[in-house]
Amino acid sequence: MKSILKDLYHSRSTIDFVPLWAKSIPASVALMVISVLALVILGLKPSIEFEGGGIFEVSVPESVDVGQARDALPGSDNVRVQLVGDPDGGSFIRVQTGAELLENSTDIVEALAELGGVTTNDVSINEVGPTWGDQITSKAIRALVAFFFVVAIYLAWRLEWRMAAGALVAVVHDLLITAGIYSILRLEVSPATVIALLTIMGYSLYDTVVVYDKILENELDGNSRVKGYGDLVNRSMNQVLMRSINTTITTVLPVLSMLVVGALLLGGATLRDFSIALFIGLILGTYSSIFLAAPFLTWLKNRQPEEEAELELRERRAARRRAEAK
């Protein structure tokens, strides 16, 4: 074990990824299928921002409990009342209502203000019309599609189209599985979650780009030791492995601290929303760059006729020489 770490540290590891891929690919495919099934059958649990409705929050003295709050509220049928602890002492009442109750929102606000012994100005209100969420979603999806398109072009230009395809496959994999986890665990999807998913997308690509760039660099450098593309990828993976691990650690650390702080501190609800999705996504992003993007690229490359590959490589080398000469 220690020697493996030492090898890793010196980027001398000689892990053979090919047999691992044989396991990771079916695992990824299975997870994606499960995620799709979960999304189709269970769906996602949208927050009020997507469904329409209201969230009302007020800090209350410690003596107030949920029952009291419920009694104080007018028309409390379709209302969810939660008591959230406040580390500063006292606690928070959080009331969630459906869109149909929004007409009574003034009553709810007044009832809560009375409960907390504060003015209505101290009650936090978030009221959302029923169509707003759809618009956020459709805008986000539009941005996503545009992003895929632009990034595919960029990567095809800077790397090559196979790598662009591989990177996008990895991103879809990460997004899909993250969404699947949200669906299965019945986690609420809020706008914060959407932002987190978009971040994951960026990260996953970022990670894959670093890995692919190393592969491309090694390919261009050329090396008689290389036996086929699989071996080249394998060697490149070993070179970037430590970077992948370190990067994951340094990106996950802040996210983890958001997760912990968000869970412990009041007012951290949004922070928690962000960090759960980010946490899942970051881990998946690293995983997919090594265990999905790399084998996918190898598979694509191996299907390419050899002469064509040879020709392409020669052109790229020439292009690089020209670039360096400048």
Add this chain to the structure above:
Amino acid sequence: MAKSDGKSKKPADKKADSAKRSASRERREAAAAAQSSGNSIWSAATLAVIAVFGFIYTLAVGNQPLLGLDLQGGVSAVYQPAEGAEFDEESLDQTVEIIRNRVDGLGVAEPEISRQGETIVVDLPGVEQKERALQLVGETAQLLFRPVILDPAAFAGVGAGLGGLDGGAVDGEGNEFDPSIDPDAISDDETEPSDEPEPSDDSGDEEEGSLPPIREKQDSDADEEPADDDADEEPADDDADGSDADDPASDEETDEDNPVIAPDPQAGLQAQVEAGCTEGVTAPEDDDPEAFVLLEGVDGGLYCLGPALLTGESLESAEVAFDGITWSVNPLFRDGAEGIGAFNDIAAICANPFAGTNGAVCPATGTDSQTGQPRGALAIVLDHEVVSAPLINAASFARDNIVISGTFDEDSARNLALALRFGALPVELEAQQQRTVSASIGDDVLRSGVIAGIIGLSLVGIYVLFYYRLAGLVAIGGLLISGLLLWTIISWLGENYGLAISLAGIVGLIVSIGVSTDSNIVYFENVKDIASKGRRVTTAVERAYQSAISTIVKADVVSLIAAGLLYFLTVGAVKGFALYLGIATMLDLLVSYMFMRPALAWIASRPKVQANPRLVGMPEGGASS
């Protein structure tokens, strides 16, 4: 990127072999490296100095990041045109402008009102009267009809005609009450005050030819005129008798049976007027519909106005009309007591200011340009501004037979029609999201975000120091520089453009800690890779840079594409997140270009580090061992 040599050899041979083969080249490179790092250390130092000075400057001028309302409490609302509403770019921009004016009256420090496509986002961080703010912003109709108590000239001597609500013909042709309206009123903005003998009461001495009258449309003249004459006396008297309240200001203006405020004796009115109109222009927040106020007109004049008699609610619609010569506006009141009924009750009073105590509510401020009869004027007040103050020239109107005529050109007629139709906003808006955050919750969110950021940053710092030893200092230095520059940029954006940072933005920044660190890691790993092949660390630092920076740029460009697209294609929180992610990524590029290599080269060139590369987390270099 230099070709790595000796790759075809067995690793064991490689070290010695390559050491031999490239000994001279190594020396050359080391010299070049030393020189280049000697030059580029300046770029690192420059960047660091810029960062520090930027930060000091920011502190010195007192710039601070502007906190989003989720971090400091406040009100946020998102509006979109109501279903079926007609709108275009221009009317949306106009709407934003009007909302901005309304908000300005609230005294919010940093309101952010922006239009994102069809969506209008209003953020009012730190606003205290939250409910009132939301009401004020979202309300489509802030249109009030108030009687003009003293004519404008009494205040500013401006008193230009603003158009007239005219029961007569648009152009006055064939209207017996209106012999002189058309040519003068159309062409003459400053009007002819001297034409008309002015029988005004409390404002007495003022000339008032300028207030164009409200009349009925021509075609209905025959039917309505007799009624006018009756109405001149009757309804007004009824009102006066029926509800002789002491305080006109306390009366509801849209009261069904008696929408008109019962007049007081003149003396009482005088006192009220004094209170409301002598203190200078009434500030928007003091503009109480039930009080006497002094408001400015779009013409620049000042108007002393009585309590509102009617609101925009009573209107159904309004159209512009053009007869080939003059523009006019035809308001269409709603049916029933609260619509045209209420308006007619007022008309009855204003058209006969000398009947009974009518003058106390709607004193004569001008004369009918056709009949020379004294008339009261009803100001149309939009968002605390008098848009028009036409005389009322008839005591009773059919709801679809009212003309406001006067000195309109096409634009001013259209604007007035728009204003009448939608209240203040040219586009009917529907609130999509309304959010108020209490200051205490905002504080908690901010605190948790900052704590999470500090803990995350510290953990990352500890990790890179542990793993990369002294080289970790480069990563930390880069993060510090980014941090200082970020603080400066965010404060600057907040101060100059009112761009607030929200929790989503903070998350974007926390996440970018990872991105920045990764750039360093990519570089360090490259250096290690080359050093492990037997290069001096100083050489490896130079050689690894090119391929590292190429990777960093590619990866950062992907991030920038993401940030840019998200910024331009989304709304609300996502936009804020994208902006700060984008800024952080650019700073990462900057730090990677200017700071990372020289800083590492400087550390690597210290004699102690040269002797023991482990100090920078590198393996013992072949050439130096």
